[in-house]
Amino acid sequence: MQIPRNFKKNALTLKKPFFRQDVLDLAPALLGKLIVIDDGNQQRSFRITETEAYRGEEDMACHARKGRTKRTDPMYHTGGILYIYLIYGMHWMTNVVAGEANEPQAALIRSLDTVEGPGRTSKALGIDKGFNYKKLFDSDRIALLDDGLIPTYESLPRVGIDYAGDHWKNIPWRFKLNPSQLTDQ
């Protein structure tokens, strides 16, 4: 589709209330949404195809299991900002903060229509620490657009959390867009 020049004021741009949903609703709702990045020179867009939910201090796979720290602080904010962190000294992870203030929740963006894997996703988007805390509903640099695709998806266990114990390791909080929805457009 043609991406509007001023996505900040575009009717398709997702607004604050969308992000205040519980992460178990928001993470699957992110599937099929367009993520638009404007680096000042050019604008690029990708469709979100895979997410994971991390939910609260009781979720033993969530960074917030150790409470509020300098790193996890963004997750304690009201939904709609980004939570960005570095993993393995190399890869930036892009997370959308969900829910209300003091409910630490975030959805990891794992894959895009043309990019598989959370590290590669951030790299493709040009996202690094500078995007931490950035608002998705009020930014000239980045926005999420809803062009009407209603996602159908499968739920799977989350990746890379062997330390979290059987319950949290197996709970199906990874969401993958049905691939046929990309070609049906």
Next chain:
DNA sequence: TGAGTGATCGTA
């Protein structure tokens, strides 16, 4: 299957 890489946080 294993090396690379560095911010973060618990322990001191």
Next chain:
DNA sequence: ACGATCACTCAC
């Protein structure tokens, strides 16, 4: 101050 950990990727 130090050491363990880690929501990963790439090359072998």
